[in-house]
Amino acid sequence: MAEELNTFEKEAEEMTAMHVITNKDKFERTSGGFVNFTYDGVKYERVKVVRLFPFTDADKYISIRENTDKAKEIGIIENLDDFDEETKEILREQLRLNYFTPVIQKIMSIKDEYGYAYFHVMTDKGECKFAINMASNAVTKLSDSRLIIMDLDENRFEIRDVNALTQKERRKLDLFL
């Protein structure tokens, strides 16, 4: 009886425990473009790389999780900068696709039409035209000057610093500030 109770306690402990991944743990790129990870002598295939603070601290607190439905956490990287260049690049590769968010650099036009706003912008990934629903909270203000804009399909676009835009562009954005 007591033993069984222990297993439950262990499980509960497992759920609440925090494992820190250090640069001694090994990440490997697979031929299919994924990442394998060895932690505590256990090898995990094609792990998931998840940012815990994707906006405020993108390169800190990165959770590495099993590639199962349950996506159990293997451990947390506290700071990506603690790792060597190669590992950093392996992990960044995964993050780039996982957090695909073009950054808006120039606003050509924003037109507000009956419940929708049409954007025509230049991003770091190229020229884009997208539409947002004005009624839903499509524009998230991360801070006074940083915006995340979500289009009708939940594609994301980011404006890093509103103040870096020209006065003319800012005026177009006025509706959302």
Next chain:
Amino acid sequence: MKENKLTKNIIKQISEYGINEKDILSVCPADLSFEGEYILGYVFLTDKYIGICKSDIPTGYTHFFRGTKVHKKVEEEDLAEYEITLYDLAKTEHLRIERMIGAVLLSAEYDGSPIKIASMTNTYLEQINLFVRHTKNIKNGKAFDADIVGKEAEEEDEESLYCPICGTMYPDPAKKVCPKCTNKRTILARVLRYFFKYKFSIAILFLSYAMGAAISVVWPYLTGKVLFDHVLEKDNEFLARFGVSGKYVLALLLLALVLIGSRVIEEITNTVQMALMARVATATVKDIKTDVFSAMSRLSLNFFTSKQTGGLMTRVLTDSSRVTDFFIDGLPSVFIHGMTIIITFVVMYRLNWQMALIACILLPLLVFMTVKLRPGLWNLSGKRHRAEKAVSGKANDNLTGARVVKAFGQEDAEIERFKNPNNNLKDAEINIVKLRNKFTILYSLVQEVSSIWIWIIGVFFVLKTDKIELGVLLTFVGYVAQLNGPMNFFSRVFRMWSESINAAQRLFEIIDSIPEIVEKENPVRLMKPKGEIELDNVTFGYTVSKNVLKDINLKVKEGEVLGIVGRSGAGKSTLVNLISRLYDVKEGTIKIDGVDVKDLALSDLRKNVAMVSQDTYIFMGSVAKNIAYGNENATGDEIIRAAKLAGAHDFISKMPDGYDTIIGASGKDLSGGEKQRISIARAILADPKILILDEATASVDTETEKAIQNSLKLLVKGRTTLSIAHRLSTLRDADRIIVIDRGRIVEEGTIEVLDKNEDGIFHKLNELQNKSLAAGSSF
């Protein structure tokens, strides 16, 4: 977005691999590279291969997302050189769609090792889903016909996804409303329809406005030309026309009487105007509010969760009065003031055309100013509205969370946090006032200058030439001053117009929102419900990118008591929400008595499916009314019996006002358990065929739970019951239990069977709960 064809260029390029156009069974664009760059690309399916063609985007390429693409009749020529990869379908297993934050990844196991096949933006999520379904069908050798037919139908449909006027894709294919072509004029027409109901009052209103305008035109003429040039100049020829030739005092007296008379009439018309305006305005505001409210009630639950409630409140309350502001005060004035201006000009021109020209010389400047400043006002008023929304949202947030704020001692921090949106509102308000002031000052300046101008030129004319008389000059000065009112109005009217149309646009947006849950035409009535429930391959998610329930298959027999167990967030509540059709399934069907819930009459469905959920809602009103909610004709006897069964009778009878106690927002506060028992009583009284208990006894004490359990035992007789519970002891009487984990049914059976499976979740939960009970009692 549907782009389910390869370009001619790609087809030519893949023909080198021995693949012809007719071999291609399914196509989905893949517009992202694995490095996270936009590319031109497609995945396609043949009966042997999954193929990927990729090419870099040409310079100057624009990426289009849903709702922005303009439909072109002629396909643009595709000149790109594609890199083509083919995967042998036989070696490809476990094709999977993985949702990322802003992208979708199609992965698989190829020859035993995991590979990335393609990735795309969320825009193509639906299409890649279809692609994977097609692939699975081909791999399983299943008949492909159904989907092929579907594919052809989709192609035909493609035209209907674009607005026929401007060719732009509809942002919401279900709604087929083109935001670009819904112009401001249609909004105006729609608002006018609200006023049409009061056409009699409005006609009188117009008449009184016209009277006022007429008097204002006559007034300067009487006090200027008539008084000075005819009466005081003793113009007998003129006076003879009124039979007072030579009787100057009498003439003066008559003129004074006419002047007094016109002032009196002006006052009367003013009074009539005010009374009518108040009546029509309040009546239309009421009508609009009613429409918005009823539109909101019709909307599906999704609408309310996707908007802040504070924002909705501003819409219903302030927007509806803002709409009427312009239409009651502004629109008639446009006509009247417009008329006044025109008539004044005509009279001025007839009196002395040179003077009239001189007086009008500065007018084009005024027109230019209005045109220049109008768009700015438009934007600013929209911005103020958003700021208002943020402030009321924040206040609302804080009022509902007052307990937490106090418990954490965050009052000061919250005040600090309130300052920001409040400041924004202040700034928005100031910006509007600034622009408006700039406008008004410029306006007054031009007006002042023009009246001084008249004096100077006029005096010059009077002194140096004999062209005009003193009376004419005075009349002119009077007219120019008279013009100030209407001109000023026109400078204001654009603001009123923009605010009103903005507000109307927001309101119509709600009225036009199509509820996601709509009753079918000629729905099936559920006359003698049995209470059988059948779920067939049900998949559902609140957002496109995340499925909460996956492939649920479940059959519940008539009268069965089914327990639903699972971790929090597993999808239990979602499952029952789907059965009562608060949301519609994404894939699969839900049938009640063999009829798809989508085909059932909503009223029948709601009547026969009652839910007692974890968030209880108490309406403002008496206890009895709350229990009889949705069942107005219940007798006192029935209400008491229902309350007794729910274990609520005791505490209700202890309240001083008994069943007549007013509860809810302003009334007596009930504890969580009491509220829960009242909602159980409500469900009991509704006497549904299907009863859903979603953590119905979660917040009552063990003793009361036992009492309710007992009454529920009576209650579930002859009903199909779905009971969700964390406390497994609640489910002791269930005929069958299902365990849901991460959106799937993972275990199913009677308590005994499930408990025997030692690796199962149920066994584990059961053990854990027994243990913690035992551990608890040993202290």
